[in-house]
Amino acid sequence: MTPEAVLSFVLQTLAFATPLLLAAQGEVFAERVGVINVGLEGMLLVGALASVWVALLTGSPLAGVLAAVAAGVALAALFALFGVALRRDQVIVGTALNFLALGLTGVLFRAYFSGRTVGVAPTLPRLADTDINALVVLALLLVPLGQWLLFRTRLGVTLRAAGEVPEAAAAGGSRVNRLRVAWVLAGGAFAGAGGAALAIGINNAFTENMTGGRGFIALATVVFGRWTPVGVLGASLLFAAADVAQARLQAAGLVTVPYPVFLAIPYVLTLAALALRGARVRAPAALGEPFDQG
Amino acid sequence: MLIFAVLGLGALAGIVAAAGAAPFAVAAALFEGAFGSAYSVGETVVQTVPLLLTGLGVALAFRCRLFNIGAEGQFLLGAIVATWAGTHVRPPAAINLPLLLLAGAGAGAVWAGVAAWLRIRRGVPEVLSTLLLNFVALQAVAYVVRGPLQEARRDFIQSDEIATAARLAILLPGTRLHMGVLLALFLVAAVWFYLTWTAGGFALRAVGAGAEAAEAAGISPTRTVAATFLLSGALAGLAGAIQVSGVTFLLSENYSPGYGYTAIAVALLANLSPVGVLPSALFFGALAAGSSFLQRLDLSAALLQVLQAVALFVLLGYAWARAQRERGAGAAVDA
Numbered sequence: 001m002t003p004e005a006v007l008s009f010v011l012q013t014l015a016f017a018t019p020l021l022l023a024a025q026g027e028v029f030a031e032r033v034g035v036i037n038v039g040l041e042g043m044l045l046v047g048a049l050a051s052v053w054v055a056l057l058t059g060s061p062l063a064g065v066l067a068a069v070a071a072g073v074a075l076a077a078l079f080a081l082f083g084v085a086l087r088r089d090q091v092i093v094g095t096a097l098n099f100l101a102l103g104l105t106g107v108l109f110r111a112y113f114s115g116r117t118v119g120v121a122p123t124l125p126r127l128a129d130t131d132i133n134a135l136v137v138l139a140l141l142l143v144p145l146g147q148w149l150l151f152r153t154r155l156g157v158t159l160r161a162a163g164e165v166p167e168a169a170a171a172g173g174s175r176v177n178r179l180r181v182a183w184v185l186a187g188g189a190f191a192g193a194g195g196a197a198l199a200i201g202i203n204n205a206f207t208e209n210m211t212g213g214r215g216f217i218a219l220a221t222v223v224f225g226r227w228t229p230v231g232v233l234g235a236s237l238l239f240a241a242a243d244v245a246q247a248r249l250q251a252a253g254l255v256t257v258p259y260p261v262f263l264a265i266p267y268v269l270t271l272a273a274l275a276l277r278g279a280r281v282r283a284p285a286a287l288g289e290p291f292d293q294g
Numbered sequence: 295m296l297i298f299a300v301l302g303l304g305a306l307a308g309i310v311a312a313a314g315a316a317p318f319a320v321a322a323a324l325f326e327g328a329f330g331s332a333y334s335v336g337e338t339v340v341q342t343v344p345l346l347l348t349g350l351g352v353a354l355a356f357r358c359r360l361f362n363i364g365a366e367g368q369f370l371l372g373a374i375v376a377t378w379a380g381t382h383v384r385p386p387a388a389i390n391l392p393l394l395l396l397a398g399a400g401a402g403a404v405w406a407g408v409a410a411w412l413r414i415r416r417g418v419p420e421v422l423s424t425l426l427l428n429f430v431a432l433q434a435v436a437y438v439v440r441g442p443l444q445e446a447r448r449d450f451i452q453s454d455e456i457a458t459a460a461r462l463a464i465l466l467p468g469t470r471l472h473m474g475v476l477l478a479l480f481l482v483a484a485v486w487f488y489l490t491w492t493a494g495g496f497a498l499r500a501v502g503a504g505a506e507a508a509e510a511a512g513i514s515p516t517r518t519v520a521a522t523f524l525l526s527g528a529l530a531g532l533a534g535a536i537q538v539s540g541v542t543f544l545l546s547e548n549y550s551p552g553y554g555y556t557a558i559a560v561a562l563l564a565n566l567s568p569v570g571v572l573p574s575a576l577f578f579g580a581l582a583a584g585s586s587f588l589q590r591l592d593l594s595a596a597l598l599q600v601l602q603a604v605a606l607f608v609l610l611g612y613a614w615a616r617a618q619r620e621r622g623a624g625a626a627v628d629a
Contacts, residue, residue, distance in 0.1 A: 036421075038421060082614075086610070086611070088614060091363075091421055092606070095606075097603075099555070099559075099600075099602050099603035100603035100607075102596070103598070103601075103603055104603075105596075107312075107313045107596045107597050107600060108312070108313065110313075110596065208596075212429075213426070216422065216429075223419070259436075260434070264433035267426045267427075267429040267433075271426050271427070271430075274412065274416070274418045274422065275412055275416045276416075283419075
């Protein structure tokens with residue numbers, strides 16, 4: 001491979017990793033504070049639709065990203081209401097969130113887009129001729145910031161305590177549920193931005209169910225990355241590199257597997273990665289446990 | 295409950311209006327599609343059967359505090375292997391149908407077994423593994439209908455029709471209602487009996503209530519988790535087999551409209567009770583049958599997903615209110 005080819009591979013991998021990385025980064029914090037949000041997939045999806053819609057309306061990709069963040073936060077707020085404030089089972093609330101996002105984006109997309117000529121959405125500006133855009137850079141910068149926040153600051157200690165021993169954290173003066181709501185909302189913002197990175201970063205349009213399980217793979221990268229921002233970066237890059245490599249091998253005619261098999265590979269890979277790693281990792285102790293502040 | 299139902303209906307009406315349709319017309323179309331004629335009623339029951347079986351499976355798993363979100367994948371694997379048994383295996387006619395149904399149930403159990411193994415031996419949370427396995431199953435269907443199970447003529451992306459001997463008989467002439475509904479009803483009773491009156495069912499409930507306490511009482515959580523997973527998967531796989539054998543007679547791409555996901559809503563609305571799954575599956579079955587009339591209003595089936603989501607949130611809100619009330623009553627007793 002020529003150096004140019006290697007560089008283009010690396011840059012495309014970074015771009016493909018960005019939706020996963022953003023979603024997973026938010027989820028690391030949510031899970032560290034004790035909340036598992038299976039609705040990650042749904043938040044990515046509404047982010048994707050909102051970014052395309054608003055970018056088309058305004059002609060500004062930046063407005064598209066902001067709309068995606070807002071849509072992610074709105075869905076996260078619904079999760080926070082049921083999953084944290086009303087103390088309902090988080091897996092069930094997350095599943096309901098995914099139903100809602102899939103249905104809502106489907107209904108709105110069909111009502112306003114399909115069957116009409118809408119053109120391509122304005123995409124985020126790219127660096128020179130590469131796949132790199134501002135969201136890719138932002139996602140990468142957030143990794144060291146997140147790592148520092150989580151392990152080197154007082155805020156990080158408070159946050160992790162709420163996910164490990166919420167009773168003790170509450171006794172120490174933490175408002176556990178308030179912390180949880182805050183980080184769930186932040187997770188929604190991140191996942192929404194991830195949806196924008198997918199829809200107007202890598203692509204230039206919305207298609208129904210375009211996230212195709214990326215939110216679930218992002219959930220897996222959190223486990224695989226041992227609930228740390230740096231670990232999640234590694235896991236996202238690994239999955240994205242496999243994705244890009246496959247697409248390129250397939251395009252070059254070097255590997256020809258039936259298309260459905262090709263599409264199944266990321267999920268099988270994720271399962272295999274979890275199986276190899278799974279037994280040796282431990283989730284935050286109070287993950288998924290509702291907390292009653294009394 | 296009323297206030298949550300009103301809130302939910304309000305939210306739904308808003309979403310329908312946002313999609314550019316009239317809420318009342320939608321409600322009327324739903325009702326027409328579900329109960330408007332003998333055929334519609336038949337369709338409602340046809341849609342209820344897969345929801346009943348997958349819903350039973352999910353309810354069992356959730357009772358054991360196992361988050362089997364993989365009924366969809368287990369349903370699809372059941373449909374794949376049942377189709378294979380109906381098209382490629384040529385057993386004596388008398389055992390063709392039972393073989394097909396057993397093959398489907400077995401396939402569902404194996405698919406769930408993967409998640410059980412991952413959880414027990416490798417510590418992988420079943421929420422993740424079952425979700426990911428659903429995507430693999432979806433692609434497995436896409437692969438087999440283009441490859442090993444594609445029809446002999448290779449014109450369409452679907453399998454051949456299964457042997458006549460492997461089909462479930464029609465129960466009500468003029469509708470698509472098939473004998474599978476009787477099997478499903480029998481299984482509701484069987485699962486209720488298992489859960490309520492057998493040692494296995496007791497172990498399941500004990501582990502669901504707390505694995506440590508169950509272990510102290512001499513129940514093996516590992517074995518119970520494995521058994522529950524297999525049973526749950528077998529029910530979903532059987533649902534897939536019945537769908538092939540009683541409704542479609544062949545396998546095609548995008549085979550399930552999401553029965554395995556709706557099953558979660560079915561189980562929760564039933565409060566995880568096997569008998570409660572009956573009205574709950576009927577409710578969602580009527581919605582699914584009714585939604586076929588939405589196409590006339592140029593609305594997509596996506597609206598059905600919105601409807602299910604809103605129903606789930608209404609339910610969650612109600613469960614919270616009930617918990618609050620019980621807590622209030624408890625406090626009064628304490629005082």
